[in-house]
Amino acid sequence: MRITILGAAAGGGFPQWNCNCRNCAGVRNGTVRARPRTQSSIFVRSDEHADGVLFNASPDVLEQIRSHPALQPARGLRDSAIAGVVLIDGQIDHATGLFMLRERATPLPLWCTDPVAEDLSSGNPILRVLGHYCGVRRERIALDGSSFEVPGAPGLGLRALPLSSKAAPYSPHREQPVPGDNIGMLITDTRRGTTLFYAPGLGEITPAVFDAMAGADAVMVDGTFWTDDEMIRLGLSRKTARDIGHLAQSGPGGMIEWLSRLPSRTGRWLIHVNNTNPILDEDSPERADLTRAGIRVCEDGMEIHL
Known part of the structure; x- marks a missing residue:
């Protein structure tokens, strides 16, 4: 895989377009050793010659496709290696890119849960708008642990786990979460038997989620904030990380502590890193803490083989 x-x-x-925090200002003026990043999304395929699955369609999807030729194999006048899109949630940074895929000649194959489909048909009616362009062939992601495949992406088996997190701010159940607002995904290479647990938004690690993480060969999980009060201390918000559905890395019960309990063989990556998080600074003590814990920070363009 x-x-x-x-x-x-x-x-x-x-850097965020309107932010001048230490990280954003530093990467612009060269005083912080950090790499710019676009908004979170991954592309998974069973091997280098196969079409694959786009997990989340970020607002930066066109730039991401241009930067990765594997997604545009140029086998015909119009072509794409994206066999289908799987949404982890309905957040703006994970769904707005669907608009950019509207030039398809056939309806866009899209997998999402019922609550996400509801939100993207009402509060943020992306699916309805796309009906005026290519249209959407929406497939339901079940929450009962059953596996599914995306046709055209051979060798990949997918299974969703409901997570404790938050729906998008525009959702009517933002403050009263329902199962399916946010999911983690077990992605399995059915030929080799290797598995990735992918959860870019994760507010709490329940026993079922930890079991899934411990059984995977690699985990790629929520790296949004270093501390629970990060945005409050910087004067950028009145809400904690937990208030908006994210588990911070540091402190008792934080992501580092949970990842340290995984088997030694498990690969550990953080994704969906907020611009304020000090781990973006490659010379920071926080990045050094991650390195000592065997945890890596995802970068645009990184390739992981399982």
């Missing part, structure tokens, strides 16, 4: 990190940043990307 080949996993391409198309984008590794949280909403707004890095």
Whole structure:
């Protein structure tokens, strides 16, 4: 299985267009050793010659496709290696890119849960708008643990797990979450038996989620914030990481502590990193803490083979 990190940043990307925090200002003026990142999305295929699945369609999807020739194999006048799109949630930074895929000649194959489909048909009616262009062939992601495949992406088996997190701010159940607002995905190479657990938005690690993580060969999980009060301390928000559905990396019960409990063989990556997170600074003590813990930070363009 080949996993391409198309984008590794949280909403707004890095540097964020209107932000002058230490990270954003530093990467612009060269005083912080950090790499710019687009908004989070991955592309997964069973091998380098196969078509694959786009997990989340970020607002930066056109730039991401241009930057990764494997997604445009040029086998015909119009072509794409994207066999289908799977949405982890209905957040703006994970769904707006669907608009950019509207030039298809056939309806866009899209997998999402019922709550996400509802949100993208009402509060943020992307699916209805796309009906005026290519249209959408929406497929339901079940939450009962059953596996499914995306036709045209051979050798990949997918299974969803409902997560404790938050729906998008425009959702009517933002403050009263329902199962399916946010999911993690077990992605299995059915030929080799290797598995990735992918969860870019993760507010709590329940026993079922930890079991899925512990059984995977690699995990790629929520790297949004370093501390729970990060945005409050910087004066950028009145909400904690948990308030908006993210588990911070540091502190008791944080992501680092949970990842340290996984088997030693498990690969550990953080994705969906907010522009304020000090781990973006490659010389920061926080990045050094991750390195000592065997945790890596995703970068745009990174290729992972399982």
